Amino acid sequence: MLTTLCTTDDAANSGAFLSFSGDGEDEAVDLFAEAQKSVDETEAAAQQEEEDDEVEPEDDFNAAWEVLDLARAIYEKQQDESEEVKLKLAEVFITLGDVSLETEKFDQAITDYSAGLKLKTDLLPLSSRQIAEAHYKLSIVLDLTAGRLGDSITHAERALDSVEARLAELRAALSGQGLVKPPEQKEDAKGKGKGKATGPALLGDDAIVHMTKAQMEAEEKELQGLREDLALKVEELKTSPNEPADSAPALVAKALDQELNAGSTAGTVKQSEVHDLTGLVKKKKKNVDANGDATATASAATTKRKAEDNAEEAQTEKKAKLEDPTS
Missing domain, CATH: 1.20.5 (Single alpha-helices involved in coiled-coils or other helix-helix interfaces)
Incomplete structure (x- = not known):
């Protein structure tokens, strides 16, 4: 107790209220250098983040490709079970084609789009927007491939035919002349009603029977503009040279x-x-x-x-x- 009081008295006599050991030996801090160091670290972190962003898309595409290819293998083994599974397999092929198109693997994209289109053509009616989409995507990648301009024009025309068929059905439904009905399933030998219907059986999620009048009117307006764009695309392809333009070099x-x-x-x-x-x-x-x-x-x-x-x-x-x- 006496020691504490003495220490307090000594501090009071010396004019210091608080005393920390080693204060006199601390080195001076260069605030400017510390600030510059902080700025450099921030810039380095930002640059590293940009580099990671540049590498990330390719990694994402590779990861997507691996997952989709696995899904393709699974659906191919199960495609005989139902037409719904075949339609999912077709969607996987179309998505694989999208990945190949983004990574500029045009030959692989043509293969995947063609496989998906074949399945959808067997499963869906011509008026399905999925048919028009598949034809249009295949037309795009064929246009980017040397020597395939004729095939590109063919698929662009078929996409236009699909859109026009869709418009005709929408207008017929809006005018009350008739609605598209789902195809009736034929009973199999066991009478379970799970037999396959002949011809394009599935209507998909974009079937007109699933749409309200407001939805049909909105889609009709949308398809009118889409039809004009496709018609212009067909004319553009027909007037373009047989080979893609040479590069600048x-x-x-x-x-x-x-x-x-x-x-x-x-x-x-x-x-x-x-x-x-x-x-x-x-x-x-x-x-x-x-x-x-x-x-x-x-x-x-x-x-x-x-x-x-x-x-x-x-x-x-x-x-x-x-x-x-x-x-």
Whole structure:
């Protein structure tokens, strides 16, 4: 107790109310450095998060593909049990095609879309929007594949036919001319009523019999715009070139090849023209040489004649002098 009082008194005499051991030995804190360090850590964390986001989509697609492929294997084993299972299998194929399309695996997407479309065509009526959707997706991926433009146009036209059939049924139902009824199931040999109906049996969740009047009117308006878009798409595909447009590097390379070929051709033409002119020049030189040779020959002959004439005159004069007696 005395020690405590003494300590308190000493602290009071020294003017300090609280005392912490080691205060004098603490190092000074650089607040600016600490703040900068915090900013750097935040930026590094943000950059790492962006990198994770860039890698994440591919990982998500791979995970989705694995799950869907597993579902495909399960449904394929059970598809003979009911048509509902087959329809689920068709949906799995269509979704697998979506994943392949997003990852630009076009050949695989064509395979999956085609398998799903075949199943849906066997199970659903032409007026089902699922049929139109499957045809349209297959048309898209075929348009992105070289040499498949004709097939793309075919499926786009079939998607348009499906939409028009859907519109016709909606208008018939709205006008009261008749509603689409679900197909009746045929009884099997055991009389359980689980036999398969002939032809497209399932109507799916988008069946008109499941819709109210307001829903039918809203869908009719929607399908009118969709039909116009599909018609424009068909015309666009029909007027597009048979092959997809070349990329920018390919276009540049093609332009360079054309320029080089044009320059080479022009050089060949110019070279042949120079050779022709050279031949003409050589012929002129030969004519000049021939004329020169003839002139030189004629000049030599004239000189020779003059020398002979002079010699004869000199000999005549000499003879005359010898015969002249006066000399």
